[in-house]
C-alpha cells in the first residue's frame with residue numbers, strides 16, 4: 001500500500017507521509033549507493049561518507065557546504081581526489097575508474113529543467129528512453145502537454161517534464177538538486193506531490209538537495225546534514241530531527257520533533273481534526289487530510305510548554321504525558337528538554353531559568369502542552 005496522504009498547507013509542518021504497511025518491503029530490494037569521497041575545492045576540504053538506501057535521502061546544510069559537489073560526484077560531473085562510489089556492486093568511481101555520467105544509470109533533475117527548446121514534450125520525455133511511458137505520463141499528469149514545446153510551459157510543468165524524462169531513462173539512481181527552488185509557492189505545491197508519489201513507489205535511491213524544511217519533512221526518509229564538507233549528522237529523518245544537536249542547522253521555528261500520525265476523525269462542529277499518534281490523540285485546527293491517511297507533524301520545540309501537573313483552565317488543546325529523558329544545552333544558551341511521550345520522542349526548548357525554577361530533571365513525569373495552531377496548517 002502506498003501510504004503517502006495529502007497533508008495540510010505544505011508549510012513544512014503538516015505533511016505527506018508514509019504509514020505502516022508502506023513500501024518498505026519493496027524498497028528492501030533496492031540497490032544501495034555507497035559514497036566515500038575526498039576532494040579539496042578551494043578552501044573546502046570535502047570528506048563525505050554515506051550509505052544511501054532506496055528511498056529519499058535529503059542533503060541539507062548551509063550554503064557552500066558541498067551538497068551540490070557531492071551530488072555532482074555521484075553523477076560523474078565532478079571527479080573527487082580519492083575514495084569510492086558504488087551503486088550496488090557496480091563501481092562508479094574509485095580513483096582508477098571513473099564511469100562517465102551517461103553510463104551511471106542515473107536520472108538527474110536540476111533546479112532549472114534544462115529541456116531541449118526545439119523538441120516537443122514527448123520528444124524531451126523520451127530522449128533517454130521510454131521506459132514506463134504511459135504510467136509516468138499518467139503519474140506526472142503530462143498527457144495534455146505531450147505535443148507542446150517547453151517555451152509554452154509553466155515552471156512547474158517544465159519540472160514535471162524534467163522529472164518524467166529522468167524516470168523514462170529507467171534510472172537505478174535519481175539525483176535532484178533543488179528541483180523546486182526556482183518555482184513559486186503554488187508551483188512548488190503542484191510538483192511536490194508528484195515527487196512524493198514517485199519516491200514512495202519507486203524502488204531506487206533518491207538524493208534530494210534542498211534548503212526548504214517543507215521538502216525535508218514531506219519527502220525525506222533519511223536526512224544527511226552536511227556542514228563544511230563533512231557529514232555532521234545522518235540517519236532516519238525522524239531520529240535526526242529528534243536530536244536537538246541538529247537544531248542549529250534549521251531556522252528557529254523549524255527545529256523540533258517530527259512525528260507520524262494518522263487522521264482519525266474530523267469534528268466538524270468543533271472545527272478540529274483528531275490525529276492518532278504514538279503519544280495519544282493530537283488535535284489540529286480545521287479539517288486536515290482524509291480519515292485514515294498518514295501525516296507528519298513537526299512539533300516546533302519553541303512551542304512546547306512543560307508542566308509538572310495536568311493544567312486546567314488553559315487554552316492549548318494538546319497536553320500529552322511524557323517522561324524527561326535528558327536535558328541538553330543548545331548553542332543559543334537555552335536548554336533542550338528531551339521527552340519520551342509514550343512511543344514518541346519530542347523535545348522542548350526552555351530557558352535555563354524555567355528549567356531551574358521548576359526543577360525539571362531526567363526521569364520526571366511531565367505534561368507537554370502545545371497549541372493546536374502551533375502544529376496545524378496556517
Ligand SMILES: Nc1ncnc2c1ncn2[C@@H]1O[C@H](COP(=O)(O)OP(=O)(O)OP(=O)(O)O)[C@@H](O)[C@H]1O
Nearest residue numbers: 041042044061062063064065066067068069070211
Ligand atoms: N567549479 C568550482 N570551482 C571552484 N570552487 C567551487 C566549484 N564548485 C563549487 N565550488 C566551491 O565548493 C564549495 C561547495 O560548493 P557546493 O555548491 O557543493 O555547496 P552547496 O552545499 O551545494 O551550496 P548551496 O547550498 O549554496 O548550493 C563552495 O565553497 C563553492 O564555492
